[in-house]
Amino acid sequence: xxxxxxxxxxxxxxxxxxxxxxxxxxxxxxxxxxxxxxxxxxxxxxxxxxxxxxxxxxxxxxxxxxxxxxxxxxxxxxxxxxxxxxxxxxxxxxxxxxxxxxxxxxxxxxxxxxxxxxxxxxxxxxxxxxxxxxxxxxxxxxxxxxxxxxxxxxxxxxxxxxxxxxxxxxxxxxxxxxxxx
Numbered sequence: 001x002x003x004x005x006x007x008x009x010x011x012x013x014x015x016x017x018x019x020x021x022x023x024x025x026x027x028x029x030x031x032x033x034x035x036x037x038x039x040x041x042x043x044x045x046x047x048x049x050x051x052x053x054x055x056x057x058x059x060x061x062x063x064x065x066x067x068x069x070x071x072x073x074x075x076x077x078x079x080x081x082x083x084x085x086x087x088x089x090x091x092x093x094x095x096x097x098x099x100x101x102x103x104x105x106x107x108x109x110x111x112x113x114x115x116x117x118x119x120x121x122x123x124x125x126x127x128x129x130x131x132x133x134x135x136x137x138x139x140x141x142x143x144x145x146x147x148x149x150x151x152x153x154x155x156x157x158x159x160x161x162x163x164x165x166x167x168x169x170x171x172x173x174x175x176x177x178x179x180x181x
Contacts, residue, residue, distance in 0.1 A: 057112040
């Protein structure tokens with residue numbers, strides 16, 4: 001075998017062995033060409049998911065749109081808050097019960113705030129920790145008030161990050177939510 005044949009075969013086999021760049025590698029390269037960083041973009045998207053969910057909960061009494069809240073979770077979403085477990089169907093029922101009270105004329109108000117979101121990405125799975133403050137009131141009276149820490153696991157479906165699992169613990173006594181600089 002002549003050396004030129006050997007070199008030709010090697011040059012052909014190297015790409016075949018290593019394969020072509022997959023879609024994720026191509027996305028990373030495209031992002032770098034645009035001057036961005038895919039990991040940073042994904043982390044920003046996860047942080048937006050957390051803050052947008054909080055806004056949807058806060059606005060629920062005004063919008064009365066369960067879909068605007070439920071769209072942030074997977075169908076198999078599970079949460080554990082202070083040792084109590086719930087799932088997507090339970091959240092749907094909770095929102096339906098609130099909606100029924102709102103439709104009867106009860107002046108329901110929700111305040112849901114998040115702060116200090118720390119997100120991490122590994123492929124199509126991500127996780128984030130954050131502080132939360134949840135207040136539910138009616139006619140100026142507090143019906144429920146919690147502040148604490150959450151850890152959430154996200155799953156990427158298409159181009160959207162969705163909550164798959166969330167674990168939250170309330171802090172006692174209730175400290176004021178402080179945003180870190």
